[in-house]
């Protein structure tokens with residue numbers, strides 16, 4: 239089968255290996271039962287067969303630079319501590335005291351010499367080994383022989399992204415990520431800093447979040463304001479293990495948009511971000527994207543940045559990567575946008591949406607804040623901003639586009655219950671969704 243969408247040529251500029259298409263994977267044409275979006279039994283099967291078996295993005299290396307730096311990662315009813323040990327290696331432990339089961343780390347990130355349980359102040363080294371049992375002499379030694387250390391899990395890092403797995407038999411992280419690992423490594427996210435982190439609650443199944451972020455098909459309807467600055471029918475690549483990517487060409491109107499000539503205010507902003515004065519720009523909207531690519535190459539040379547490793551498309555566009563099961567990362571030479579979708583511990587019709595921006599600080603005059611970041615965002619990376627929490631029913635205030643998604647997803651969720659809906663009918667434009675659900679189904683097997 240030939241996927242028609244993959245013939246859409248979105249590239250302006252010279253050929254580059256990065257732009258090469260991945261070999262095709264045929265995920266068939268079936269439609270899954272919509273109960274996967276609300277059935278507690280499906281949710282339970284996901285936990286037993288998928289979440290506890292796969293790799294999970296738990297932290298970014300930017301938050302774990304020095305020994306003692308730790309991040310708490312919660313998923314469903316579990317909580318983990320990811321920490322850089324004194325040997326400079328990353329470790330991960332269940333965030334639970336072996337004494338009475340209390341949570342140990344209560345803050346979302348921080349720096350410690352050792353961990354202390356808040357209940358009876360048992361102490362643990364960064365590697366999870368017990369270093370103090372309070373009043374140890376009051377325990378029968380055979381009680382303590384059951385084990386007093388924290389329980390550790392697999393923890394591996396690739397491209398500044400830190401993953402854990404509860405499965406001791408999971409393949410090495412880099413093998414599992416496949417080509418996606420090398421692609422993201424190009425952006426060197428380990429040298430970026432977290433400059434924004436917001437965690438909001440949405441009234442939908444976590445897969446509804448993934449599905450909405452994995453396709454551009456809905457832009458014309460939900461985000462019509464993007465049509466003047468963004469192509470929306472673009473190359474999709476799917477990789478083994480549920481991974482995928484898509485190109486999101488910026489500064490290029492969608493073919494659906496009637497005016498392909500005018501350098502509209504949205505394109506003007508993108509030109510300005512690249513250091514081009516829109517007032518003196520003489521091209522049309524058709525020329526803007528190539529002009530931005532050229533301007534960024536020129537500016538990179540001035541600032542001593544190695545942009546030779548990037549294709550033209552990488553300079554101007556967002557390249558978005560889907561990392562199975564619950565992450566999408568929008569990659570730019572200047573920054574990474576991380577979207578993470580976390581299931582609610584008990585309610586299949588709620589998820590937590592983590593929105594994290596990693597930014598490369600550049601101490602250069604005239605290098606302006608980027609991609610619509612407001613002027614008051616501190617981009618120096620000197621202070622790690624707190625996680626901002628937004629409860630259910632409150633607009634996340636993540637910008638116009640994401641707020642539009644947050645309003646729509648509960649509406650889609652409601653429809654999943656209808657006796658008149660038999661399951662999603664995915665187009666080629668939604669090929670990444672089909673690929674993601676096919677991988678999920680492989681994990682679940684005959685459980686559902």
Ligand SMILES: [Fe+2]
Nearest residue numbers: 450460461643
């Ligand atoms: Fe959207």
